[in-house]
Amino acid sequence: MGSTITEKILRDHCDEKNVSAGDFVLANVDKCLANDITAPISIEVFESIIEGMDRSVFDTDKIVLTPDHFAPNKDVASAEQCKILREFAWKYKIRNYFEQGRVGIEHCLVPEQGLALPGEVFIGADSHTCTYGALGAFSTGVGSTDLGVAMALGQCWFKIPESIKFVYSGKLNDFVSGKDLILYTIGQVGVDGATYKAIEFTGGIIDNLSMAGRFTMCNMAIEAGGKNGIIAPDKVTNAFLKSKGDFSYKEYKSDKDADYSNVIEFDCDELEPQVALPHLPENAKPISEVDGMKVEIDQSVIGSCTNGRLEDLRIAAKILKNRKVNPNVRCIVIPGTPIIYLDALKEGLIQTFLEAGAIVSTPTCGPCLGGFMGILAAGERAISTTNRNFVGRMGHVESEVYLASPALAAASAVKGYITSPEYL
């Protein structure tokens, strides 16, 4: 019996060589990541572990700290949280601490900086750490205690997950993106359809999908309950990494006779852009159906760790060019990192957004989790390119979030109700 990519990576990071899905391993981690919400607890755990001992973190190059959730500091409490990260980074000489101004939304920033590589075991105290599976890494979210221990030991324990394989075939229609593929998938399998499992994304559609689209899909693996999402590295992965620097890494792929708990095939020829209705990502509907509902919106958010990359901003700008945001709508564009922001500026995308009447924010998680920079009032409704539409996620408990791609979010901002660029 062969092995899956997930089994192989975890096996190569622990002492036991005969382990497979279902076994427990204590694995060496290549990188650990925490943000302004989770790092303070991890730091407390770390300090309690090394208390009274002359010790530092396991590796000053392998810890990544990103004040991105409630930063730039939205209030005194968040300022205190960010201060804890800063002082910890100084004290232990953490190389990959990103100060505000250099930091971006963590899951956009980390791949851009070449901090997640194929074949690595990457853990983050953030549920969307599964994003880096798009590079062929085993990457997953853990608790703050696990992360604090990992900062001290460089190890984390796992139950090696069983894998579920999704195969995408056919040809994508206009305006159908990685976001639509993953929303459709979650709609089919449900928010617990892959609980605890590794989700392997494969097939002709994935082979031809850009890195941005792949990050979007792996980012939302957790929304189907997955422990990690993963795509085997290929020429698209290698070209992306080559553009970021000179890195050495090991490429893994699943054996042909690897064991999967389930294999699901999706024929995408007829797939339309998708919208996930409140209040679960699994409530995915095709745009032709949602357009007919004439769902009026108060806000359109284009950004986040799911869809805050340059490719996403290009699509939104293409639709907003020479058009105006509907006077009843607040359209908020959030480039994922300072580099993405600068590239968008150079390409004229920022000008397009401002001319259309959109707001352009500095990189931050902000509204996605109801933090700041675009909170919804009672009864308000938003279309958003983010990853969760739970009750109260973007503000008031009686507000609503509809999840969709940047193309749909931009078109809807123009029309004032949820629609597709095809209908503009």
Added chain:
Amino acid sequence: MKGIVIKYDQRNINTDLIIPARYLVKSDPTFLAEHCMEDLDPVFKQRKKELGASILVGGSNFGSGSSREQAPLALKTAGIECVIAPSFARIFFRNSINIGLPIIEFNKIKDLNTGDEIELNFEQGIIKNLTLNKKFKVKKMPAFLQEIISLDGLVNFARNKIVKIK
């Protein structure tokens, strides 16, 4: 490990039933233990005491709901030394090991009943029901997990490991 069973075989015993959110205002484990399981069984504490029970047997998807670490901590402080269920919610599973509460996945919970005396061997993966004189195989617990549990949780495990490296 030997102990007496207290069993609640309904599915999806969630973290709010294990420790209701209204008690999370205090992090003192003894306070949490006082209110452990009370929304599921108001006389849990008394029943457990009368039985002399220390092993909790639950239904599938045990510990679903929130990621609160207080749930396994409340059980452990209340004197539960091991939880056995057909399946556990993922985060509960992780949190339990991390605070040093052993848990075992076992399907045939109909063979473990309230009041039964059972013996557990984590190393060999054996559950013995001494009352019914039955023996079952379960997955062996790897050495490092046994060590985490014997050291009362992940933080001590890490501390101990660092001392050894030194």
